[in-house]
Amino acid sequence: KNEVEQSPQNLTAQEGEFITINCSYSVGISALHWLQQHPGGGIVSLFMLSSGKKKHGRLIATINIQEKHSSLHITASHPRDSAVYICAVTLGYGNKLVFGAGTILRVKS
Amino acid sequence: NAGVTQTPKFRILKIGQSMTLQCTQDMNHNYMYWYRQDPGMGLKLIYYSVGAGITDKGEVPNGYNVSRSTTEDFPLRLELAAPSQTSVYFCASSYTGGGPGAGNTGELFFGEGSRLTVL
DSSP states (O other): OOSEEEEOSEEEEETTOOEEEEEEEOSOEEEEEEEEEOTTSOEEEEEEESSEEEEETTEEEEEETTTTEEEEEESSOOGGGOEEEEEEEEESSTTOEEEOOOEEEEEEO | OOOEEEEOSEEEEOTTOOEEEEEEESSOOSEEEEEEEOTTSOEEEEEEEEETTEEEEOSOOTTEEEOOSSSSBOOEEESSOOGGGOEEEEEEEEOOTTOTTSOOOSOOEEOOOEEEEEO
């Protein structure tokens, strides 16, 4: 079992829909990261969380440390949100990051 | 600020050849990483560094070497290229103020990636 599991693996939505991507982890962490990767493109950090909730524009990220779970929400989705969304955790011991396999999101107009 | 700069963006190698992927950051970050991303797979850590002169192995270090002689530079060396090393490579950096044992809690900055094909 991977230390970081994301769901769903693939997601297709209509423009304007509310989207949720989930991330569960099985290890102690000191931080959780949400990243975005556009097709053929680089990787951009969206959020870094150690507790609670963060919001940036139409994106919201939450984390529940007790349940070892985080969610990334996109409100009023748009075709330009189409990308791979990656969850990564900083392990509570040492200095390593562990990545989920990513969620491929496609938003249709 | 240039952020994290990787070169080259594309490279084709023959089996057994050697090459170095360059990575430079101008943000004075202490943490630097090299990852590889295979099709349909998550990022896998090759090597990382928590500061100049300090490097450590990640999940998939075999076939690679790194050095960190300065804060800015973290080159990745492939000594004897093999087809299994065909992948997209990403360099990343971050800053955490807690020192080497604190764990990386800084925001991550990635380079644009280097697509390497070994034939």
